[in-house]
Amino acid sequence: MTKSIYGKLFIGFVLTIVISYVITGFFAVHQSHSDTKRIAVKDLQHSSSHIVDLVEQIDSSKRDKILKNYGEDSDLRFMIISEDYHFKTSNISRDVRFTDKEIASLKANVGKSIVHNAGTKTAYAKSYQINNTVYVVTIQKDSKTVQKVYLMSYTLSGIILFIAGSLVFLFVSDLIVRPISTLTKATNELSKGNYKVRVNYAGNDEIAQLYNSFNQMAVQLDKQEETRQQFISDVSHEFQTPLTAISGFANILKTENLPDDQRQKYAEIILSNANRLSKLSKNMLQLSLLEGEDIQLDMAPFNLIMQLNRVIETQDYSALSKDIEIEFIKPRGDIMVNGDEARMEQVWTNLINNAIKYTNEHGVITVEVKKSGGDVIVSVSDTGIGMSQETISHIFERFYRDDKSRAIEGNGLGLSIVARIIALHKFKIDVTSQLDVGTTFTVRMPMYSKRQRARFNTNGGKEE
């Protein structure tokens, strides 16, 4: 069993040629047989009447000689039978002879004719009346040569068809096999880790589509590889800074006779860096959970106003330490939202926490809840350092931190977590900002309507 695609295509090609050649040959030979027989009978009818003309017109003394010459020249085998005359050429074939009974019947019915076939041979007999005498002329013909010629030309055309077909096949199969070989090579390269490999193909057929998909896959893998490399470098960088601080200050702590207040200070620094590392690993874990394929949200309707109140309360302490005021503007009454309550709490915590972090002392933070159609919009605005357009375009990327914010504690994962939670809920988040003026984050989500709430209650607290 041949393994190469060329081999398989060639076997397919040979089978196609042979099968179609045999089927065509069968019908062609069948047709040619009946055609040659029909033509032979016509020829024999013609020759038979010619022989009768000779018998009628030629004087009986010369008749035999002329008939014999005619038989030899025309290569015809014939016999003339009558009451008083009998002639036959020497080469009459036994296979197609007429029986005495048939001859008698022909004699009895003038003008009657009989045809005999045996293989490639055809015989024709007819009775004529000339000057009150009944003659029976039997005549034979062998179409073997004609059929041989026909078979020869059919075989020859088969050979030519095969040779010409093979040449065309080589050309056509190359068109198919070559791109596949190129793709196989490229796939091998890819599997070795060369994600920069690309394939080129001019055209718009299935192979072009296959090449396109391959290139897209390679681009995707290349991007993923880049992201992975970037991630590793970011993570090690983020870990490195606190670790260096911890080991540096731990070394100093080993020094004897260190004044108490300094020991206290260094221990605090070590502790705060350890906290930073712990926060970083918690955030990374949370983000990797959120980015997992099988993440499930714990969806249920919850009271948004109560949730925001809770978050503001917990953040109030750090705001107060910077003399920052948090304003909460909300419509009257409760607003319900359907979502994962714990994860949405994380969103507000991160946004308000950032607003406090990136706002200088005595600033103001405004948390506002507005209804808009069937949606509810929550905005968190600050009067902080603001961001450039360039920074805005990167803030949802993992580990991204604006240069200006490097002095402020953080790890660049907070907004990535926010963006992921919002995307999982299919909510919307927007940001507008102006350098040194302030920033506003806006989250839009559908409100949980009264009707839905009523249905929820009758279902015993289960979301439909």
Ligand code: ADP
């Ligand atoms: P972190 O705050 O830990 O650095 P985030 O993912 O929460 O990480 O934020 C990413 C970056 O976006 C921050 O480093 C900062 O540059 C910018 N940023 C986020 N929120 C604000 C804000 N309210 N005002 C100004 N810049 C902000």
